Amino acid sequence: MSERKRFHPLALMIYLFNGMKSWIFVFFLLIVNGELMSAFGIIALSAIVLLVLIQALWKYFSQSYQISSEKIVLYRGVFQKKETDIPYERIQTIKQRQWFFFKPFDTIQLLIETAGGDSTKAEASMPAVNIGVLDMIENYRQGEQQASGSQTTDLDMEKASDSADYRVTNSQIVLFSVTDLSIIATLIAIIVFVSEFIPENWITAATSMAESIWRAGWLASLFVLLVTLIIAMGLSLIKTFIQYYDFQVTRTNKTLTIESGLFERKTQKIPLEKIQGLKIRQQPIRKILGISTVELLLAGGQESEGESGVVKKLYILPIISDNQLYSVLAQLLPEWNFKRPEISYVSHKKLWYFWRWKLLFIPLAVGLAFLNHWFAVAALVMMLVLLLLSGLNCQNQGYQIQSAHRVCIQSMEWFTKVQTFAERQKIQAFSEETSKWLFPKQIGHTSMYLKAGLAIEVMELRFIDFTDVKQLKDFYQNNY
Amino acid sequence: MNYPLLPKQMPDRIKSVWKKSNIVTTGIFLIIGVLATALLNWFEVLEGVWLWTIGIYFSVILVWFIIAMILIPYRYQYHRYEITPEDLSFQEGYIFRTITHVPINRIQHIETEQGPFLRKEKLMEMVIHTAASSHHISGLDIEEAVNLRQQIIELVKVAKEDV
Structure with missing residues (x-):
C-alpha cells in the first residue's frame, strides 16, 4: 500500500496548457483586431495568464491519488472533498497516453474506465504520473485476476516476449484512410471550423468570391469542390496516419494491449473478460478490396466523442485482409476459438415483409404528384433508397450459434455488413416480437441487448421463422 | 398453435388505469389541436392545406383513441x-x-x-x-x-x- 501522492509536476504544465487552450479564441480576437500590443491587450492577456495559473495551481494541489492492493483511490477538492474508489476487478479498461515530450520524463497520462458513470470523462483521470504507477496497478490487477480463480491457459505461461501479435504497416494505414467514408465528417468539421473561427468579413469575401465563381460557370465550381475534397482527403489521411501510426496489438496473460499514435502514443489495456462483444465491419469499398475492420465493444463511458462529434470506435484491427482475419483473431483471442462464421441466412424468402410498408410511398407519391412533381420524385427516390437498404438487410441478415456460449449475428448497418460476436453471459436481455398477423405465419423478430459504451447495442434479426427464434432463445437460455 | 401466454396476470384494475391515461393523453392532444386551430384562425390562414391538416390531425387522434379503448381487454389478456x-x-x-x-x-x-x-x-x-x-x-x-x-x-x- 502506497501513501497518498500528488501527480507528477508535469500535470501542472498540462493544466496550464489546457487552460490557455480554452482561452485561445481571445488571443485570436486580439490578434485579428490588432490589439495585441495595446495597453488593453496586455492587461487582458496578463489577467488571463494569472487566472489560468491560479486555476492550474489550485487544481494541482487539490488532487492526489493512492494505490493499495485492492483499489485505486483518487482525492479531489478543497472545500468539497471528493473521493473516487476503483476496485481492480471493476476496471473495464486502462488507457495510457504519452506525448513524445513526456518520454524523457518517464511520465504518462492514465485514464481508468469502469462500467459506471454517465459522463464522457474517465472515472479516474491521472494527467501525469510516473510510468511505475501503471506497472504497480497492472501487477495488483492481474494478481487479483489470478486470485479470483480464473483458469490459466498455456498461453499465459509461454507468452513472455515483447513482440506484438499484430502490426499495421504504413501502407495499410493509407489504404484504411483512403477507404474511410468518414471523410464527409472531416469535411463538416472543416466547415464548422471555418464558420466558427474565421472572422465574419472573410466569409463574406469568400462568399462573393464563390458568387463570381458561380458566374464563371459550373466547371470552375466543380473544380473548387474537387480541390476541397482532395484537401479534406489529405487532411483525413494525415489525421489517420498520426492516430494509427505503428498500430499494434499484443496479447499478454488475460489482457489485450492496443497501441498506436505518432506524436501521442496511446496504449489501451483491456482485460479479456471485460470484452462485451466484437464487431467485424465491411463497408462496400472495403468489401471490393477484401479488407475488414474489427472493433471491440466495451462497457462504460469511453470518451466516445471525437472532435467532430463522430463516435470514436475502439478498433482492435483497424484494417486486415479477409484471408488473414480469422487466423489473427484466433491468435489474439484463442479463448474465442475464432473460425469463419458459417452464417445461416434467415430471411432470403421474406423480401415482401421487408418491403410492404415502404411500398406505401407509391400512393403517397401519386397524391403528391397533384401538388408538385418534385415532391413526388423526392418521395419515390426516398422509397427506392429504403427499398434498397431493406433489401440488402433481407439478403444479408443471419446468425450462427458458434458454441454453447457464443453467437454471431450478421446484419446491415446502412451499406456496411456487420458481424457481431457476443458471449452469452454478456447478453443483457433477449426479446422476441411478433404481431397478430405474423404469428399465424410463424414469423417474428428477435433482439439481443449488449452494453457498448454508454449506449445499448441491439443485435436484431427481423422477419425470421419461429424455428430460428426458438434456436436463439434456447441458446440464450442455455438449453442449446 | 396458440400464442404462448405467460402464467402470471396483473390485477384487472389496471384496465381502468389504462382507460384513464388514454383519456388524459387524448385530452392533451385535443387541447394542443384546439390551440393550433385557434392560432391558425388568429392568423386567418385556416383554409386549404391547413384546414386539411387540422382535420386529419383530429381524425387520427379520434381513431387512435377509439382503437386504444377497444383494444384494452385484449391488451390486458396479453399483459x-x-x-x-x-x-x-x-x-x-x-x-x-x-x-x-x-x-x-x-x-x-x-x-x-x-x-x-x-x-x-x-x-x-x-x-x-x-x-x-x-x-x-x-x-x-x-x-x-x-x-x-x-x-x-x-x-x-x-x-x-x-x-
Whole structure:
C-alpha cells in the first residue's frame, strides 16, 4: 500500500496548457483586431495568464491519488472533498497516453474506465504520473485476476516476449484512410471550423468570391469542390496516419494491449473478460478490396466523442485482409476459438415483409404528384433508397450459434455488413416480437441487448421463422 | 398453435388505469389541436392545406383513441409476466406482441414507480434495469411488487456476476 501522492509536476504544465487552450479564441480576437500590443491587450492577456495559473495551481494541489492492493483511490477538492474508489476487478479498461515530450520524463497520462458513470470523462483521470504507477496497478490487477480463480491457459505461461501479435504497416494505414467514408465528417468539421473561427468579413469575401465563381460557370465550381475534397482527403489521411501510426496489438496473460499514435502514443489495456462483444465491419469499398475492420465493444463511458462529434470506435484491427482475419483473431483471442462464421441466412424468402410498408410511398407519391412533381420524385427516390437498404438487410441478415456460449449475428448497418460476436453471459436481455398477423405465419423478430459504451447495442434479426427464434432463445437460455 | 401466454396476470384494475391515461393523453392532444386551430384562425390562414391538416390531425387522434379503448381487454389478456430462478420474462401487446427475457444475474437494480392513476388503484410499476436496457412492468399490486422485488433481490444475491 502506497501513501497518498500528488501527480507528477508535469500535470501542472498540462493544466496550464489546457487552460490557455480554452482561452485561445481571445488571443485570436486580439490578434485579428490588432490589439495585441495595446495597453488593453496586455492587461487582458496578463489577467488571463494569472487566472489560468491560479486555476492550474489550485487544481494541482487539490488532487492526489493512492494505490493499495485492492483499489485505486483518487482525492479531489478543497472545500468539497471528493473521493473516487476503483476496485481492480471493476476496471473495464486502462488507457495510457504519452506525448513524445513526456518520454524523457518517464511520465504518462492514465485514464481508468469502469462500467459506471454517465459522463464522457474517465472515472479516474491521472494527467501525469510516473510510468511505475501503471506497472504497480497492472501487477495488483492481474494478481487479483489470478486470485479470483480464473483458469490459466498455456498461453499465459509461454507468452513472455515483447513482440506484438499484430502490426499495421504504413501502407495499410493509407489504404484504411483512403477507404474511410468518414471523410464527409472531416469535411463538416472543416466547415464548422471555418464558420466558427474565421472572422465574419472573410466569409463574406469568400462568399462573393464563390458568387463570381458561380458566374464563371459550373466547371470552375466543380473544380473548387474537387480541390476541397482532395484537401479534406489529405487532411483525413494525415489525421489517420498520426492516430494509427505503428498500430499494434499484443496479447499478454488475460489482457489485450492496443497501441498506436505518432506524436501521442496511446496504449489501451483491456482485460479479456471485460470484452462485451466484437464487431467485424465491411463497408462496400472495403468489401471490393477484401479488407475488414474489427472493433471491440466495451462497457462504460469511453470518451466516445471525437472532435467532430463522430463516435470514436475502439478498433482492435483497424484494417486486415479477409484471408488473414480469422487466423489473427484466433491468435489474439484463442479463448474465442475464432473460425469463419458459417452464417445461416434467415430471411432470403421474406423480401415482401421487408418491403410492404415502404411500398406505401407509391400512393403517397401519386397524391403528391397533384401538388408538385418534385415532391413526388423526392418521395419515390426516398422509397427506392429504403427499398434498397431493406433489401440488402433481407439478403444479408443471419446468425450462427458458434458454441454453447457464443453467437454471431450478421446484419446491415446502412451499406456496411456487420458481424457481431457476443458471449452469452454478456447478453443483457433477449426479446422476441411478433404481431397478430405474423404469428399465424410463424414469423417474428428477435433482439439481443449488449452494453457498448454508454449506449445499448441491439443485435436484431427481423422477419425470421419461429424455428430460428426458438434456436436463439434456447441458446440464450442455455438449453442449446 | 396458440400464442404462448405467460402464467402470471396483473390485477384487472389496471384496465381502468389504462382507460384513464388514454383519456388524459387524448385530452392533451385535443387541447394542443384546439390551440393550433385557434392560432391558425388568429392568423386567418385556416383554409386549404391547413384546414386539411387540422382535420386529419383530429381524425387520427379520434381513431387512435377509439382503437386504444377497444383494444384494452385484449391488451390486458396479453399483459403478463413470469419469474423463474433463471430469468424474468414479461410480455405485452395484442397486435404487436413482445416477450422480453432478462436473466436474473444481469439485473443491476430495480425501481418502483407510481403515477396518480396507479396510486388510486393501489398498483405499482416496476422498472428493471440491466447494464444496457431498462424494462417496465406496469400494474402490479403494491404487495406483489414488494414481494417480487424481494424475490428478485434474493435471486440476484445468489447469482453473482459482474458486467
